[in-house]
């Protein structure tokens with residue numbers, strides 16, 4: 270099994286990713302102690318690289334490859350907010366969702382479109398970028414929370430073509446349509462064709 274460090278503190282992300290990657294012979298593991306990235310980039314890709322580099326810099330176990338996921342929700346009616354600030358839009362998930370629903374209270378049905386974006390960056394221990402991929406999942410923001418799966422904004426994100434929120438999909442269904450699942454599939458294909 271090829272082990273790659275996933276530069277994250279988000280246990281949901283690593284679980285979603287390993288569900289897909291382990292059957293491909295690739296397991297993502299958490300960074301060593303001291304992982305404390307500064308996410309002050311102006312794009313998802315810059316933040317993703319910053320996280321991957323922070324994981325490489327605190328590596329003590331001799332692992333060679335580091336991948337990060339920077340992702341977020343961009344709502345058209347809010348000019349792309351919360352976007353890069355999705356994790357910091359309010360102090361906890363429930364408050365983030367309530368703030369979002371409140372910000373959209375005057376939005377008409379056709380003005381609730383949104384997309385999740387995920388940027389994956391894979392680097393080696395020197396910080397050189399080996400590959401990067403992006404995934405997008407389009408949908409709209411519902412009026413109430415539905416479903417118990419996933420994490421973050423999933424209970425209010427209705428996936429295009431599904432008539433269900435992301436939180437109503439099981440993990441395999443989510444991975445098939447999600448921003449993360451799409452970016453990950455491209456990354457896994459690249460890794461399988463590489464010499465890693």
Ligand code: ITT
Nearest residue numbers: 277278279338339340341342355356420421422423
């Ligand atoms: P790490 O930086 O440690 O990886 P994080 O949760 O802070 O974890 P991000 O900086 O990438 O991750 O912020 C992403 C935020 O966007 C996340 O906290 C959620 O609020 C939201 N988000 C990203 N992917 C999501 C998904 O699949 N479902 C629901 N919300 C998601």
